[in-house]
Amino acid sequence: MPDDIRGEPKPAEPEEHPQPPTEPADHGAAQADQRVPQAAAQSDAAAQPREAAAPAVLRHAGPAGEEVRRVAPAERKRMNRRELLKLVPVVALGTFAVPKLRGPLLNDGLHLSDWASGKLFGRARLAQTFPNRDVVAFERFPYNFYDVADPGVDLDRWTLTVEGLVQHPGEYKLSQIQALPKVTQNTRHVCVEGWDVIGSFGGTRASDFLRAIGADTSARFLEAECADGYYESIDMETMLHPQTLFCYEMYGKPLDRGHGAPLRLQMPTKIGYKQAKYLDTIRVTNVLRADKRGYWEDQGYSWYGGL
Amino acid sequence: MATTVNVRKQSVAEVAAPLTLAYEHPWVVRFAHWVNAVAVLVLVGTGLQIFRAFPSFGPKIPQKNLLDVPRLITLGGWLGGALQWHFTFMWIFVGSGLLYVIYQLATGHWRQVLFTARDIKGVWPMARYYFFFGPKPPVDAAYNPLQKLAYTSTVFFGVLSTLTGLVLYKPDQFWWLAWLMGGFHYARIWHFLSMCGFLAFIPGHLIMVLLHGWNNFYSMVTGWKRDPEYVE
Numbered sequence: 001m002p003d004d005i006r007g008e009p010k011p012a013e014p015e016e017h018p019q020p021p022t023e024p025a026d027h028g029a030a031q032a033d034q035r036v037p038q039a040a041a042q043s044d045a046a047a048q049p050r051e052a053a054a055p056a057v058l059r060h061a062g063p064a065g066e067e068v069r070r071v072a073p074a075e076r077k078r079m080n081r082r083e084l085l086k087l088v089p090v091v092a093l094g095t096f097a098v099p100k101l102r103g104p105l106l107n108d109g110l111h112l113s114d115w116a117s118g119k120l121f122g123r124a125r126l127a128q129t130f131p132n133r134d135v136v137a138f139e140r141f142p143y144n145f146y147d148v149a150d151p152g153v154d155l156d157r158w159t160l161t162v163e164g165l166v167q168h169p170g171e172y173k174l175s176q177i178q179a180l181p182k183v184t185q186n187t188r189h190v191c192v193e194g195w196d197v198i199g200s201f202g203g204t205r206a207s208d209f210l211r212a213i214g215a216d217t218s219a220r221f222l223e224a225e226c227a228d229g230y231y232e233s234i235d236m237e238t239m240l241h242p243q244t245l246f247c248y249e250m251y252g253k254p255l256d257r258g259h260g261a262p263l264r265l266q267m268p269t270k271i272g273y274k275q276a277k278y279l280d281t282i283r284v285t286n287v288l289r290a291d292k293r294g295y296w297e298d299q300g301y302s303w304y305g306g307l
Numbered sequence: 308m309a310t311t312v313n314v315r316k317q318s319v320a321e322v323a324a325p326l327t328l329a330y331e332h333p334w335v336v337r338f339a340h341w342v343n344a345v346a347v348l349v350l351v352g353t354g355l356q357i358f359r360a361f362p363s364f365g366p367k368i369p370q371k372n373l374l375d376v377p378r379l380i381t382l383g384g385w386l387g388g389a390l391q392w393h394f395t396f397m398w399i400f401v402g403s404g405l406l407y408v409i410y411q412l413a414t415g416h417w418r419q420v421l422f423t424a425r426d427i428k429g430v431w432p433m434a435r436y437y438f439f440f441g442p443k444p445p446v447d448a449a450y451n452p453l454q455k456l457a458y459t460s461t462v463f464f465g466v467l468s469t470l471t472g473l474v475l476y477k478p479d480q481f482w483w484l485a486w487l488m489g490g491f492h493y494a495r496i497w498h499f500l501s502m503c504g505f506l507a508f509i510p511g512h513l514i515m516v517l518l519h520g521w522n523n524f525y526s527m528v529t530g531w532k533r534d535p536e537y538v539e
Contacts, residue, residue, distance in 0.1 A: 066449075068535070070325040076531070079328070083529040086334040090341045093399075096349075106388075109395025120480045127479045140368040188491065190478070193386065194361035195370075196491055269479050300387040302394065307479045 114304035121306055123241055127268035130186040130198050138251045141199050143258040144191065144272065150257045151228035151278050158262055164223070164283035167214025174262050177246055180204045180212060184252075185243060187268035189275070190307055192296075201266045202249030207240045215284045223285055223292075224265060227278035232265070232294045234274060235304070243268050246279070271305040329535040331526045333414075339407035340527060343465075346400035347505055349392055350468075352382030354502055356389035364496050397472060404465045419449040422459035426452035437515075446537065457508055464504035471498035 071079065095101045159171035184202040210217060222239045224232045238244060247266035248255050255261040260277025267275060273296045297303045332340075355376045362372045383389025411417040429452030435441030437453065444451070450458065474485045474494035488494040516524050526532035 066535070067330040069328050069330075071328060072325055076326050076328060076533070079531055080529040083334060083337075083531065087338060087341065087528070090338060090345075093342065093345050106391040106395050109398065110391050112398065113394040117477065120477060122480065125480065125482075128482060128485075136366070140366065142367045188478075190491070191361070191367070192390070194357065194495065195363075195367040197367055296387070300391060302390065307477060 110300075110302055114302055117302075117304045117306040118235065118237070121237060121269070123237055127187055127243055127307065130188070132186065132200070134198050135186050135200050135251075136197050141189075141197055141250070141259075142191075142195075145258075151226075153227045153257075153261065153278055155262050160263060160279060161281040162213050162283075163281060164285045165216040165219045166284050169213075172213070174248065177204050177209060177263065178248065180208045182249075183245060184249070185245070185268070187243065187266075189268075189272055191272040192301065192305075200251045201245060201247050202252065203245035203247035203263075203266060205242065206244040206246055206265075207242065209246055210239060210284075219284045220286050221284075221288055223281075223283040223288070224276040224279055225281040225283075226260075226276050227280045230276055230278070230295045231292060232274055232276040233288050233292075233297075233303075234265070234267070234270070238267060238269055238306070241267070241269055269307055271302075271307060273301065274305045327534055328531040329526075329537075330530050331532045331535070332530045333410075333416075334530060335406065335410045336416075337527055337530060339403045339410070342399060342403040343407070346396050346403065347509075349382060349396045350400055351502055351505060352380065353389040353392040353396070356381035356383045357386060357393060358499070360386045364492070364499075397469075400465075401469055404462075404469070408462065420455060420458050422452070422455040426455050429453075430456060457512065460504060461508055464501045464508070467504070468498060468501035471495075471501060474498075 069079075096105055159173055160177065161171055162169050181204070182202055183205050184200065186198060186200050188196050188198050190196045207217075210222075217236060217240060220236055222234045222236065224234070226232075245266040247264050248262060250256070250259055255264060260279070263279045264277040265275050265279065274294070291298055293303050294301075297305075359376050359378075359381065361367070361370070362374055362376060363370055364373060365371050381389070383392045411420065429444065432441065432444045433451050433453040436443050470484060471488060471494045473481050474488055474491065475498055478485045478491040478494070485491050485494060488497055522533050
């Protein structure tokens, strides 16, 4: 260690951030005066005996009070190495580049987001509703087909199969569902692709129907199976939300075939792909089958899908 | 390195050849910088992939595509994959962003970086120096006004992209934020524009890093800058 650059011992500067010299020309001279075997560094030195012969520290010599040191090249290497070690956690991001780890990591990220989404959900918090003038024309409300246009449901003989943790399982006619109070709401339909559209929906409150069939509302999920092979599962919290409908009307008319006649889910607090159409069977359950959580969810989309 | 001999005016009397080093970037700042660099890259790439699913800000019917994002500059492969990356790295991005902002506030270092009204008059002289061969304005602070403007704008875009992202992700739960942004539909535009802000910053930032050379770049890795220009 070069000793000559160590200055005369002086009391350390009381000020943490002294004003930088106003004249840049004075800079060098000012620093020369500030050369002190930093008192504060003594605690450092105690922790790291290797630094006992630490080189001079030109305290706060930079314009923003940066610590400036004059060191031998070997010491610089040591200092750099120590600082590099502090950045090692950044390398953890590299795990995303490993194909074997990437899948599980992204799955964890998706689960974390779904978990947070569930925590954010407020059963009493209503999705925005809109006046009739904001509702898009029926012709401009998109049909979104996932693989088939129309499963050809026999509307006259259609029944909804109710299974699982309910007191009154069985087959329910549309008229039985329509016998419950009807709710009409203008709400926003948000597609995962990024578009959104405000539509008019009518139907039975899901919570009313679940109560009518004696569903165990402390159960965790409702599974839905559809006539076109689509399937979904929804958290019970959302099923009991006052705006969640078993929807049989759009724009005041019976649901048409393209939109899922005769009955579909309509939840303004969920994203589009959760709104199962052509309902065939609903099941109240506490357990979701790993490969049967939802048509798109099983391919990697968010299960919660909350808005 | 060890063989480098530094001849300096004031060190004639020195026996060895000490180097002058300045500790420019505390490790928290460097950590946040590199994590954020990766996160922004991932979020922009996957964001463009997500945008490809509906490259418009208008109605779905009739759909008028705004621009065709080339697959080459996207990440995630498909909409579902891109969403997984996006929903994972949003946590990393917000986490490192918060770490940086809290650190800057706690240490008072924000005063060095924050662009304020007083810096406005210094922007043009600095831009003239950088881009139009003007005279070099005197350096009397850690960051020049143009740097402050650039760095402050990234924090601004970071906050904007986070808030607009929250609205897109949870428009019902953050209805008040959606309302502030002019509704869900506008939040999508703001979210896109905040990405454009990052895209505007990055090339200029990289050019400056290239111009200032390895020594300057390395200080964002180890914190120590060799032979800082402000020490004679």
